[in-house]
Amino acid sequence: MKKAVTISDIAKEVGVAPQVVSRVLHGGKSTASARKEIREQIKEVAAKRGYRPYAAGQMLRKGTFKSVGILIGHADNFLLSQLTLAGLAEGLAEKEYTATLFHAKGQSDSALLDSRLITSKLTDALIIPYIRKPSRRLISELKSLHIPVIWMNRRSRHDALHMNEAGAAEMLFNHLIEQGYRDIGFVDYSGNGEDTHTQERIIGIEKAAENHGVGFSLHLDRIARADRPAAVQKFLDTQKNAQALIVNSLSAAQIFLQTAHQRKIRIPQDLAIASFDDGSHFNANTPYITSAIRPDFAFGRSTADMVLRRLEDPGKSLPLRSLDFELQIGGSTREEI
């Protein structure tokens, strides 16, 4: 490993003091930096010798890191798709920030204590993509860090973002009404309707139904993946009056679609199916399954934006930000042309 070039090396070569080099190279717009001749010489030498500032020195001096932390725990307690990650990194990069992943051992209480984050100050702010409700202990540990904290996937009043699940369900419901369906059901096999986002979706459906003055039916259950085909069979045997279904996960929606195919139930004439997706799976079906698409990339960008804004004005917390889904209409709810 070759010894790296420092500001002093350049200063020596040009024949000025290190401070001058610092000002010229990183001084920003301050006019009083150096006279043109020297400035150009410094830049030239820096480029020639491949000078790269040593961030640790800057950090130590400035007390700022230009880095935002992301707290990651067990894989089933956070949600951070590749697209969201890309959006986040892109947004942060525009202000020269990087993102640092901190692994929190265990799922619950000792979460933060074990991570290097709490032992060594390393970031200017922290992003938390947890799905589950944070423990009191985590919250108090976070407070002790004295840095801004932004929550993804959480409907807190301040410093949080969330996907507009209610709006997504409402949008699907409205679409089905528009297509002429009246007996609309909502099916959840993933957890008895207990998840926060499922509850929000149900609220959206209630609201849409009220707006249109129509009814709807809820079918909430917890059924293991392996047992879903049988559950769907039974559903189609007994719920003959259902015209249209909003299925809470695309994977369950696929089971409905495939079972309907096998039973020669016509899609969408006999049964319409709509669901929720990240945009990469709804169209891996024939016909496409009409879906509310999660704005993953925009979610990342928006998170970055929020963190940066928060860092500009550290004292002031920001109101909850809500991201809308996008409707993708497929042959599962509208007859193809």
Next chain:
Amino acid sequence: MKKAVTISDIAKEVGVAPQVVSRVLHGGKSTASARKEIREQIKEVAAKRGYRPYAAGQMLRKGTFKSVGILIGHADNFLLSQLTLAGLAEGLAEKEYTATLFHAKGQSDSALLDSRLITSKLTDALIIPYIRKPSRRLISELKSLHIPVIWMNRRSRHDALHMNEAGAAEMLFNHLIEQGYRDIGFVDYSGNGEDTHTQERIIGIEKAAENHGVGFSLHLDRIARADRPAAVQKFLDTQKNAQALIVNSLSAAQIFLQTAHQRKIRIPQDLAIASFDDGSHFNANTPYITSAIRPDFAFGRSTADMVLRRLEDPGKSLPLRSLDFELQIGGSTREEI
């Protein structure tokens, strides 16, 4: 923002020199640290005042960051699932390393130059999850960083990991043979068989076919998602002799499954279907689609392991590491019991 507690603060309170505090708190196993009495007092005060070491100071002094960079570009040029990320962060955390995401603007040449990584030394090593072949310029820029570089998703001889795609295809082929199928076809609609991983899969199939002394057919094409249902219809019209298909993506496999359902083709008696998956989608079908499952989490762990090993011995590069898929058998290739 309250002023943070430093080593000197603790030293003052206990009445010793800062060095003593440093040795006691971070000295490792060196016996000659301080006498027991003082040691305990220091630890007590540190805990009481919530001391956290300031990493920038350590970095500057030690010249090491305890941080590994991950280079992220445009979302379609890298592959980093949430599970891989979790495995990576978990593995690094065991040695107290964190991972820092660096965004590379643009896709190709200016990749690294624009990122903060190349401008400020911040990491001890770099992980690159790019899918496409890196440009010469990127490679030379990486060399100029003088830190170890580990490639994910690339079959380079050294300092790289890759998924054993050939082995995965071979495994599926063997399974189909075992189930008694003889006319086995490989279908790719995603790019004429041009992708590296597709080519490797074909090699695996060739090898397995040779081992068993049987033939196979290749159906390579580039068909947009919207046109795949029609392509599948046509395929099933014309290729009546195909007994079993290995489909290059699960999304295309689903189209085959659903079209077969609609046409009353029996799965798996008339047609067996096998594919590749990350483990979360193959079972969102009825029947489950037999798949070679990518070991995403293990991939992350293995990458972490490789980087850490490389950092222990910076001079020595490591041989390519290959990760095996896992076979998940579903009703699409074997009649369910």
Next chain:
DNA sequence: CTGAAAGCGCTTACAG
């Protein structure tokens, strides 16, 4: 416009 000083927090020799 330019230079000398001081210090961010930490740890590694070195001398007692």
Next chain:
DNA sequence: CTGAAAGCGCTTACAG
């Protein structure tokens, strides 16, 4: 076992 010194690379006042 303990303390005083020195310095990692950088930037911010301050004085010329």
